[in-house]
Amino acid sequence: MSNFNKPKTIVANWKMNPVSFGEAESLIKTIKNGIQESDKTKIIICPPVVYLSKIKANSSFDLGIQNIFWEDEGAYTGEISAVIAKNLKIKYTIIGHSERRKYLNETDEMVNLKIQSALKNNISPILCIGETLKEKQEDQAIEVIVIQVEKALNNITKSQIINSEFQIAYEPIWAIGTGETPSINEIMSACLLIRKIVSNLYDRETAEKISILYGGSVNSKNAFDFVDKTGMDGLLIGGASLNGSEFARIVELFG
Numbered sequence: 001m002s003n004f005n006k007p008k009t010i011v012a013n014w015k016m017n018p019v020s021f022g023e024a025e026s027l028i029k030t031i032k033n034g035i036q037e038s039d040k041t042k043i044i045i046c047p048p049v050v051y052l053s054k055i056k057a058n059s060s061f062d063l064g065i066q067n068i069f070w071e072d073e074g075a076y077t078g079e080i081s082a083v084i085a086k087n088l089k090i091k092y093t094i095i096g097h098s099e100r101r102k103y104l105n106e107t108d109e110m111v112n113l114k115i116q117s118a119l120k121n122n123i124s125p126i127l128c129i130g131e132t133l134k135e136k137q138e139d140q141a142i143e144v145i146v147i148q149v150e151k152a153l154n155n156i157t158k159s160q161i162i163n164s165e166f167q168i169a170y171e172p173i174w175a176i177g178t179g180e181t182p183s184i185n186e187i188m189s190a191c192l193l194i195r196k197i198v199s200n201l202y203d204r205e206t207a208e209k210i211s212i213l214y215g216g217s218v219n220s221k222n223a224f225d226f227v228d229k230t231g232m233d234g235l236l237i238g239g240a241s242l243n244g245s246e247f248a249r250i251v252e253l254f255g
Helices: 021-034 049-058 082-087 098-103 108-120 133-137 141-152 158-162 184-201 204-209 223-228 244-252
Strands: 008-013 041-046 062-065 092-095 124-129 167-170 211-214 234-237
Touching: 008 092, 008 167, 008 211, 008 244, 021 049, 021 244, 041 092, 049 062, 082 108, 092 108, 108 124, 108 141, 124 141, 133 141, 141 184, 158 204, 167 184, 184 204, 184 211, 184 223, 223 234, 234 244
Parallel strands: 008 041, 008 234, 041 062, 062 092, 092 124, 124 167, 167 211, 211 234
Antiparallel strands: none
16 A cells, blocks of 8 residues: 555664673764665664764765754754754654654644654754553543644645655554554554644645655564554654664564
8 A cells, every 4th residue: 555656664673772882883884885776765863863974974875863853953952943853854754653642741832843843954853743542541542642733733834845845753652662553554644643633734746745654563574564464654662773784674574
């Protein structure tokens, strides 16, 4: 059901790992050595920002960061702006990951401001959305996804989306790092729902332009089906991206 003419996007979110420059260098070299270059896949590595120079020196992969702040500069200790990211030649940023929503109280309004800043600075957002286990059990998943997408795209124009590599990653929170995953039908339904929401906000062209990724306990055994059987355009991978050989195996599944 996927669009086979479109390269599959595989994003590695290293989160707060690894813990040394040596390990980061070893990891990226393992990934690089395990992957044959192909126009069938687009690989984006999102390491901790302190390792960006190490990744650049050891590979030609596209780079992303795991978060940005919405102001261009100022007294915002510990934050990194889209302007700084742009000057570092960063092409992508993850925005609204569930861990930031949970641990740092990041709201939909904050997510929207970050998306606006990213687009203003020609950085493509990877917007993360998804429901908790409680929301799933209470049949609120659809409502949660609708609200998160609509609020994230508030004041974002069609042209901004069309002219960027805008991506939405569906990551059911209950599946992140747990080994539990939704069924193929559930992932397919989420993909169709997201496209419907975007189509309702803009039009069908915009909905088809956005790439939709799946994330949550992805490994080399389930990765291909999560894309091939659901209409997803790629994957956002956490834990498995810290195992260079495993991440390479996942990428190689798509040619």
